[in-house]
Amino acid sequence: MSDTVTRTRGVESFARSEGRMAAALGAVLEHSRLARSGVARALRITASVVTPLGWSMAATVLAAFLGGYVGGWTELVAIAWAGVVLLGAALLFLIGRAPYSIGLEMSVHRVVVGERATAIVRVHNSSRRRLPGVSVEVPVGAGLVAVDMPGLRRSASFVDDLGVPTRRRGVVVVGPVRTVRGDPIGLVRKERVWADRTELFVHPRTISIPSMSTGLIRDLEGNPTRDLTTNDVSFNSLREYVPGDERRSIHWKSTAKTGTLMVRQFEETRRSHLMVVLSLRTGDFETDDEFELAVSVAGSLGVRAIRDGRTVSVVVSALTPTVARRRTPALRSLNTVTRPRLLDDLSTIEPVDHALGLADLAGLASDSVTGISVAFLVCGSTPTSRELRAAASRFSTGVEVVAVICEPDAAPSLRRVGELSVLTVGFLDDLQKSLARSKAA
Known part of the structure; x- marks a missing residue:
């Protein structure tokens, strides 16, 4: 009996041990998944803000560290640390989020080729503090218009009119409006979209044609056709009655004169x-x-x-x-x-x-x-x-x-x-x- 109890306790202990190992392994896997997700997210964010010049600077810093410490070049080590300081300073320009309110309006949505059209960018400072200036970019067709917005004090607004090219017929896409934050050197760049894009239809030039110029068209107000019918409004001639003609089309006076049933013919109008x-x-x-x-x-x-x-x-x-x-x-x-x-x-x-x-x-x-x-x-x-x-x-x-x-x-x-x-x-x-x-x- 004691042997059975001992074996039972041993099995229970082994099961508990396996359960703890499984839980620990599951926790490790979960933390590993979260770590990979965090690293991937950090890499995506970094890739979205670092410019090609910034990646070149990072590669230069890494090469300088390797060459400096492996080869014993003090100058390269100094260059590497200077690059690290420069990259760190550039990242400081991305900290924070300015509470701007930016909108995009079109003066008109349809113009004729050559007419003037403008896009209106409105920026408002909705915060209680003064906000620094920022660069505002607005795609206009195939081009890009950059607006340097000055600093805005509390509840102040900034309005700028952008000319939209209308030299050629087509559809000009304006927007979306986005602000750009970055360091003066151009190592990092962060964009934020504020307003959706809008379309401007540039119509072809047309000429006013008087209605009389469309006299080729036949209708009830114009000329009758050459097609003959037995029921219309434009009388053409008389002909002899044939089986199937409507009795209301019979012209009785002509019938009395000729002694033969005669029916009216009309020119069909359309x-x-x-x-x-x-x-x-x-x-x-x-x-x-x-x-x-x-x-x-x-x-x-x-x-x-x-x-x-x-x-x-x-x-x-x-x-x-x-x-x-x-x-x-x-x-x-x-x-x-x-x-x-x-x-x-x-x-x-x-x-x-x-x-x-x-x-x-x-x-x-x-x-x-x-x-x-x-x-x-x-x-x-x-x-x-x-x-x-x-x-x-x-x-x-x-x-x-x-x-x-x-x-x-x-x-x-x-x-x-x-x-x-x-x-x-x-x-x-x-x-x-x-x-x-x-x-x-």
Whole structure:
């Protein structure tokens, strides 16, 4: 019996010993994990604030220590300790956190090419003590604007206006605003983001086209079509009755005179649907100026239609991948709900090498929209007359197709290529006169 008790106590003692060892091993592993996490966090923080010059200084200090103590060079040891003091002094500039309140505002969010736009940086000292000056950096497009903010006393504010470049159409990203703290030498650098970024839409220049310049469009307020129907508002002629005609279309006076049932024929009228097809293929434009002129022409046509309350569609090529452009052709319809929305979308487009050609784009546009009255094909000077005719042939019969060739500094002209009207525009102001000539013709 005593042997059994002894063995039982021995097992219990061994189990307790194993439990203590397991707990100790678990504690060691946990402390090791925490230590590794702390070291990794310290390394991340250090890497985020030390500049390349700072890392070079640290490597120089380490090399000086090794060379000084191993080789017995007193001068290197002195240089190493001087470097340590310099690194330590640089780290002191990162201590503390200034309670600034920094905001970013835009004077306007939409401008036309060449108009003035500014970004307003507001800094406020919300603390009860005087705060030292700090460097404020604001990314503006592809550039960076640095503002040296002076020291601010209690409840003081600092406002600075930054010019935003608007020489070219596009979307300019401004911000985010960040403050930079560091030592005068540039060994360490600490950034803090204060305000989110904002966007400035630089719209293409457009011209006001009078409503009479869109006389090519057929609608209830304009000209009737050549398509005949038995029920409309524009009377055309009489013809003999055929089975299936509505009895209300019978013209009884003519029937009494001729002794044969006669029915009225009308010219069909339609609600106008204007389509603007803008090519994005780089090969359709000789220069960048041609493309910018084409964007302005497309914007002018679309804006005029929106102001007149007409149904308008502005389509461009979709940016399909190079390997899939033959298998998955697509187009993009720009937002034409309001004038600013259309111009916002026009600010984002750029020419690309692998965009759909003019003929393919016109074919997809014709298939995607029904009831088109007039279509404008806007491109550069590169497409030939054969390519323009091929693009125009993609639209159904009865659609008036006008090709607008954008060639800067060229003399404005109007010519007919079969059923296609071809306008050449050298300046944006020529568009109004060219459309008037096309209407008269």
